Amino acid sequence: MTVKKITWKSFVPSCYKNEENPISNDPKKPIIKQNSFQRVSLSDISNPSTTISMDDLSISLVGSNLHVFTLLELRTITQSFSSSNFIGEGGFGPVHKGFIDDKMRPGLEAQPLAVKLLDLDGCQGHREWLTEVIFLGQLRHSHLVKLIGYCYENDQRLLVYEYMPRGSLENHLFRKYGACLPWCARMKIAVGAAKGLAFLHETEKPVIYRDFKASNILLDSDYTAKLSDFGLAKDGPEGDNTHVSTRVMGTHGYAAPEYIMTGHLTSMSDVYSFGVVLLELITGRRSMDKARPSREQNLVEWARPKLNDPRKLELIVDPRLEGQYSVIGAQKAAALAYACLSHHPKTRPTMSNVVKTLEAIQEFNDTLTESFVYIVSADFDKVCGEQKEEPKKKSRHQNYRDNGHKRRMRSPRSPTVHSDAYPNKNGINGMRSQRPNGVKAN
Ligand SMILES: Nc1ncnc2c1ncn2[C@@H]1O[C@H](COP(=O)(O)OP(=O)(O)OP(=O)(O)O)[C@@H](O)[C@H]1O
Numbered sequence: 135m136t137v138k139k140i141t142w143k144s145f146v147p148s149c150y151k152n153e154e155n156p157i158s159n160d161p162k163k164p165i166i167k168q169n170s171f172q173r174v175s176l177s178d179i180s181n182p183s184t185t186i187s188m189d190d191l192s193i194s195l196v197g198s199n200l201h202v203f204t205l206l207e208l209r210t211i212t213q214s215f216s217s218s219n220f221i222g223e224g225g226f227g228p229v230h231k232g233f234i235d236d237k238m239r240p241g242l243e244a245q246p247l248a249v250k251l252l253d254l255d256g257c258q259g260h261r262e263w264l265t266e267v268i269f270l271g272q273l274r275h276s277h278l279v280k281l282i283g284y285c286y287e288n289d290q291r292l293l294v295y296e297y298m299p300r301g302s303l304e305n306h307l308f309r310k311y312g313a314c315l316p317w318c319a320r321m322k323i324a325v326g327a328a329k330g331l332a333f334l335h336e337t338e339k340p341v342i343y344r345d346f347k348a349s350n351i352l353l354d355s356d357y358t359a360k361l362s363d364f365g366l367a368k369d370g371p372e373g374d375n376t377h378v379s380t381r382v383m384g385t386h387g388y389a390a391p392e393y394i395m396t397g398h399l400t401s402m403s404d405v406y407s408f409g410v411v412l413l414e415l416i417t418g419r420r421s422m423d424k425a426r427p428s429r430e431q432n433l434v435e436w437a438r439p440k441l442n443d444p445r446k447l448e449l450i451v452d453p454r455l456e457g458q459y460s461v462i463g464a465q466k467a468a469a470l471a472y473a474c475l476s477h478h479p480k481t482r483p484t485m486s487n488v489v490k491t492l493e494a495i496q497e498f499n500d501t502l503t504e505s506f507v508y509i510v511s512a513d514f515d516k517v518c519g520e521q522k523e524e525p526k527k528k529s530r531h532q533n534y535r536d537n538g539h540k541r542r543m544r545s546p547r548s549p550t551v552h553s554d555a556y557p558n559k560n561g562i563n564g565m566r567s568q569r570p571n572g573v574k575a576n
Pocket residue numbers: 221222223224225226227229248250279295296297298299301302305349350352362363543546548549550
């Protein structure tokens with residue numbers, strides 16, 4: 135596959151009203167067909183030969199489908215970022231729900247939105263904001279959260295997304311109270327998130343996501359998973375290069391060991407992180423949990439030896455499922471997680487193979503019939519109904535108020551972290567386990 139590069143000028147000719155279109159007037163330059171979409175990559179704008187400053191780029195729209203909002207508009211739709219509209223907060227800053235009516239913008243239908251506001255005292259900044267606008271502004275897929283627009287005023291940087299009614303997978307999987315996420319919903323989420331990653335890896339200019347984790351997987355009302363947060367995303371290697379060299383950044387507990395050791399980033403680093411999330415889905419445990427006994431704190435180390443042994447596997451499947459899962463499906467999912475977590479990146483499956491395997495896993499219906507009573511909520515029934523053949527049973531899980539935003543989430547348990555240092559030969563200890571709310575991008 136040949137990868138054509140274009141310049142920022144060619145992508146947004148309207149920024150250069152006084153210049154002639156360099157593409158159409160230069161016979162030596164390839165003519166870019168109007169309907170052939172070519173993504174601007176980060177390297178296009180960080181190339182020293184370009185005269186475009188970051189500010190020029192930010193002020194202009196990256197892709198005509200993004201709306202530029204004023205701060206006043208976003209204040210209005212979030213009721214001045216009121217606490218009653220607060221959804222959660224990560225390294226970038228607080229996230230508020232807003233509602234836009236169909237009068238605010240021609241062409242933008244009335245809908246709820248999620249507005250992310252850069253915390254000016256945090257460690258993230260313009261660079262992360264811009265990375266998000268560049269990647270999510272151009273990439274569109276049913277398993278990527280939709281960036282509706284942004285705001286850029288003085289120091290203020292905001293991002294406006296489609297609102298995801300069920301919040302993040304992290305909120306659902308690890309909450310102490312409320313409904314347990316059923317097996318079929320977990321597998322549906324795994325398939326959706328895998329499709330999102332597969333799309334990124336296989337698009338014309340591949341993208342490495344670099345921050346795959348439960349808090350970055352958002353859920354639609356029917357548990358369709360969508361990836362959010364592209365602040366750490368990188369363009370994949372080009373030409374004969376096998377990897378991209380970067381500073382080590384990501385989230386402790388999810389980042390691939392070879393990436394931490396060498397700083398060499400490949401799409402297989404994302405596959406490893408996917409394996410960690412799949413393990414979280416199987417076990418209901420966090421990738422890092424300091425509250426557990428020391429041998430159980432690192433999920434991968436604790437679970438890996440048990441993944442290929444059916445008798446041991448039974449002991450690590452999430453006890454909150456109370457046996458309501460496909461045993462064959464769990465065995466296959468565990469084997470898949472094992473392959474994704476391989477120490478040898480080249481032997482890990484590609485994300486499109488992961489998708490195929492997970493789709494096959496969804497077909498297994500051998501859910502154990504337990505003697506206790508079990509009810510599936512109407513919500514989950516919609517998700518799981520097609521796979522469940524047994525008649526519904528009465529349940530212990532009666533509280534299915536399943537809104538992911540019932541609780542205010544202030545401090546995420548697995549925040550994105552970075553290392554100021556370059557690749558660390560001492561391995562995972564070289565990565566900071568915590569960071570003061572933010573990331574640094576390189
Ligand atoms: N588009 C959205 N729709 C609904 N809720 C959202 C949306 N985007 C983010 N959220 C909520 O806001 C919370 C904070 O999200 P954010 O991505 O800023 O931080 P995080 O993923 O928790 O941490 P990190 O900074 O390490 O990525 C999420 O847990 C999620 O519940």
